[in-house]
Structures are given as structure tokens and as C-alpha cells.
Amino acid sequence: MEFLVVSVLNGVVHGLLLFMVSAGLTLIFGMMGVLNFAHAWFYMLGAYVGFTLSRTVGFWAGLIAAPIIAGAGGALVERYMLRRVHKYGHAHELLLTFGLAFIIEEVIKLLYGDFPVNYAMPPYMKFAAFTIYETNYPFYRLFMGIVALAMFAVLYVVLTRTRVGIIVRAATYRPVMVEALGHNLPVVFMGVFAAGAGLAGLAGAVAGAFFPTGPNMAVDFGTLVFVVVVVGGLGSLEGALVASLMIGLFISFSVGFSWSLSDVLALVGLGDWARAVGGILTLQLSTIAASMPFLLMLLVLLIRPAGLFGDRQ
């Protein structure tokens, strides 16, 4: 029971974090058709900005500056780079962001070295929020969840209750029509790109203080974000939320299980045979947990490429 409750809580918080990053990615894809490879690298940028400012000015200054700097970076990338290569097609845009991801990572390595940095939350946030079955649940995990929920609320209100939101949502579906109605579509694109990058930056600054902040964080997180966006349906915000929570829960549960295919086969009396074959049949779920998201993504792409909530492919 303890395992269940703690896993659910951890999974939900992890899922909300995933959603913070994937929301921007899925909006950008829905609108511009660009799968922004560099998106998770804005998350990394946010974490390093948070780290730098937490050492000099303070933790909260980092939390405020990270989305601004990441957002400004996103705006520059859209305005001066993506727009240039737009005429060569989506493959070119994808590859450009891919090259940018490379550069961001290498510049960060240049400045901060190849090893994780010691980015930590302020000491007054290091306490247990509550105790369940003798497990002290850290307050900071709740804090991350609250930030993500607040962000979701703001995003939801902006998208559904304001004029800007109407234009953004319309541009996701019929960009040409929106432009024909007299809206400045390039500015909308730039704004969405910047907002997406900013959200990723905020997520980085918040999560980086709890999870390790290092040169690998973008690759590790970025692949998961891709999976989330594909499973939820490229371009669908609701899909991204549901898929984030699903994958967050899945990861927090799978590390605790030692099931393997041979155990499943044992249910139909083939357990001994499976153990004799060995190899892939006896791999435990916890050791192949890293592969499962990709398997899920593969299945979704092959069976329902529009994803859980997407309406196109």
C-alpha cells in the first residue's frame, strides 16, 4: 500500500513535469508543423540558468529568469533561424533544431564542464510535507506539482478564454485562414515558440533543483517528451496531459516490479520453457523500464498514429 501511494504521487508529479515541457512542443508542432528537436534543450538551459542565479542572486530569481531567458532564446531561434529555412521544408527545420540542440548542449558543457552541477533547492524548502506509512514525502515534490498545475491552469485560461488564445487555437488548425483574416501569423508563431521554450525553461529551473542537473538531462528527458507528444497525439494539449501522466505513473511503477515475460508465460504453463530459453524472455521489467516508453511510442505510431487525442496524422 505504501509503495502504491508513494508511486502514484511520484508518478503524478513526474507526469506533470513532463507535461510542462511537452505542452510547448505539441503546440509548436500543431501550429508550425515543426517537430522542435531542441525543445528539451531549453529545459536544460532553464536548469542551468536556475543553477547560476541560485548561486549569485537567489533561487527565486532563477525561477523567474529561467523562463524569460529560455523564451527569449526560443524567439530568436524562430525569428532568425527557423524562418530562414522554412522554404526548404519541414525536414530542414527539424534538422536545424537538431543542430541547435547540439550547440546548446556543447556550449553548456563548455561553460559548466562535463559533470552534473550541484543545483539544489534552498534549505528552507527541504522538509517533509507529510508522512505516509513511515515515508516522509518531500515538500519539494509537491511544489513541483503545484507549479506545473498552476502553469496548466494559466495555459488553459489563456488558450480558451482570451482573444490571443482564440487566434493561437485557430492557427493550430487553419494557419492560412487565420493569416487571411489579417492576423500577423509570423508573430503568433514566434510568440508560441517563445512561450513553449519559456515553459520548458521554467520546468528545467524547477525540476533541476530536485533531479540531477547535468549535460545528459536534455537527452534523457527529451526522448521521454517525444514519446509523450507522440502518444498523446501531435498537436493535442489534452493528449499531452494524459500521456504525460500515463508515462509518469508507468515509470514510477515499473522500477519497483521484477516481472518478466517468463512470469507471464508461467501463467499458461510455459514458465520453465521461457526460463530455459532465457534472453529476452527473462529480462525483468525493472531492467527494461527504459525501453518501455519506446515500445509504447512504436505501438501508437503503428496502430493509431494520430495518438490518443490527435485528430490527424
Place this chain on the structure above:
Amino acid sequence: MSRWGRLGLLALGAILIVLPLPLTPNLINAAIKMMIAGLFALSFSLAMGQAGMLSFGHSAYYGLGAFATLHLMKAVEGHLLAWPTPLLPLAGAVVGLFFGLVFGWLATQRTGVYFAMVTLALAELLFTLAPTWTSVFGGESGISTMRMNSWAINFATDTGVYYLTLAWVVVSTWCLWAFTRTPMGRLALAVRENEHRVRFLGFNTHGARTVIFGISTMFTGVAGSLLAIANEATNYTIFSAQASANVVLQTFIGGSGTFFGPALGAAVMTFFARVTSDLTRSWLLYQGVIFVIVMLFVPDGIGGLISLHARRLRATAIRHLTVPYLLCLVVGVLLMIGVVFTVESVHVVMSDAYAVLRRTNGGGMVPYPLFGRQFDPWSPWTWAIPVGSILAGAALLPIARRLTRRGWSQALLEKTA
């Protein structure tokens, strides 16, 4: 192919045959890696450039080809069966073709970004499974074995491996080139341009794309085999997204629209990586910067640039362009000096060694060593180098662009005259 192109190929062939004579073992090894990377890029480019399928998971077939070859080599080493070393790449070809057809059948059901994601997912699955599946992929450490001499050829030295690689790369390249001339190869182009219309004409486009993908991965498997023969070992990192990314980068730097461009890009970038990775730890940064610059300003890559000159200009018209191109070179070198100096300075100043140096000298900003000299971080002369060269380059850039444009219009006039 034009007369000049044919002569150029013959010259390249002749150079490649006599190349190992003057080279040191280290450079022969570099040449082997360049040829393998070239073949990998060519085979990737069959799927990407010809059929428009952007695969983000070609490292899967590269790695499978390498592992298949290593298992075969282990079997030969253990005297389980007799298989001549020069024919080992056939194992890579068979495995590459088989998995290419199976995975390709799945992946080619989708197009565009979705296709890229399926190939990425397949490669990542292998990458995450391989270290845990010890019996096939040898766990984290991978598997290693020894090359056997056969057909009275000595494969203990790099020279033997060089000629083995050269022969396989030449034959494979010819096959890939010949394939583009077949009706199937033409169909690949048609599928890239407009799949709907091809299907409407009655072709089975899914089948065609699967076969083209399979042929691409077959030669990728050969490249992986050659790598396995050259290194005599491999581990699961060969499946990494980094390896798939590298071939994409190299292909686009070389130019995916031309046949030989990708091979050129791969050879140049492999050599670049080999040279710069010894000199600086920031070489990946430089590689990324080169890639982004090519994407932004030379979307057709090096190969596209060369073929543009070959198609549009007469040999005599080049003289109009010598001065502008020399100026462009000067601009490029100035900007490069500025960027490299900045990056390397930052690297030295941020390093642990410099922090120690500062501490032993009382905590101030002491001079740092770079390129065999000492630079004072607060001296205006230190700052003048990058700032000055970047400013000079930026000032000359518009002039170089204007002169190049004028040179081009004069050179084009000569053709019509």
C-alpha cells in the same frame, strides 16, 4: 555522367589504390574510417536523398551488421565453420537487408515526421535492450574477436583491411549508383516527389518504399560489417541516437540532393572529427556550428555547391570568381579565428586546471595558456584578437557577397556569349 566527372572518379580511384603506401598506420586507419563513413552515408542517402525517407534510426542496421559480423568472426575463430574474411561483410548485408525489410515494412507505413519517429523508436528500443541482452550483444562491454588471415592475404595489418574496405566500398557504391538508374531507383524519386500520384498510377508505394529501405539498410549493414572487421570489437553504443544523428549530419553537410555529396560530407566530417578531437574538447561544438551554418546558408550542402558550379559554369568562367572566392575565404578564416579563439579561451578559463592555477597565485585572474602562449584575461590585446577578427570579418562580409554576386553574373554571361 560527364567526361570530367568520369576522369575525376578514375583519378580518385587511382589515388585510393596507392594511398596506403606513404601513410602511417594511424592515417591508414583514418582512411578506413572515412571510407566506412562514406558508405554509411551513401546508403542512408539512398533512403533519404532518393526516396525522401528521413530515417533517424539507421544506427540500428549499422550496429546489427557489425554484431552479425562479429558473431560470424567468433564462429570462424572457434573453428565452428570456415568463412573467408573478405566475404564477412555478406553477413552484414544479409542481416541489414532482413531487418531493413522487417522494420522497414513497419516504418514505411508512415511518412514524414511519423516515419522518422518510428525509425527512432526502433533504434532506441535496440539501444536500450542491447546492454541487458548479454547473450547476443555482450552486455555493456560488447563483444570482441580477431580477424583471421585468408586467401593468402594478411589481415593482421591495417593495409590488408584498407584494401578489403576499399574493395567493398567501391563495389557497394557502384551497386548503389546503378540502383538509382534502374526503374526501381527512378520510382524512388517519384515516390519522394509525389507519393499520391505514384499510387494513383498503380504502383504499390508501400512495397516500393519497403524495398528501397531494405536496400539502403543492406548497404548500411555492409558498412557496419566493415567497421566490425576494422575494429574487431563493438558494443551497444553503436546503436545510440548519436550514431544515427552523425550520419544525418554528415549527409546534409555533404548535400543530400547529389549522389556523391553524402560520401564527401561523411569523409570530410570523419576526418575533421579525428583531427579536431585530438586537438580540442570542444570539437562537437564546432561540428554543430558547421552543421547549423550549412543548414542556414548552404541548404544543398557541399555536393550541391559543387554540382551547381559544374552545371552552370564553363571551366574558363571560373576566373571571374577567383578574387571573390579568395575574399570569402579570408572572411571565413577571420570569423573562424574569432570564434575558435573565444571558445578555446572560455574552455581554458572555465577548466579546473585554471582554477587551481588561480588559487596558487592568490585568486586573481592570472594569464592563461593557449596555443602555446600566455594570455592575460584583462589585457585589451587578448580581447582585441577575437573582437577584431570578428569585426573585420563582419565588415568584409557584405563586400565579399557583393563581389561574389557580380562575379557570378559575369561568369554566367560568358556561357551565353
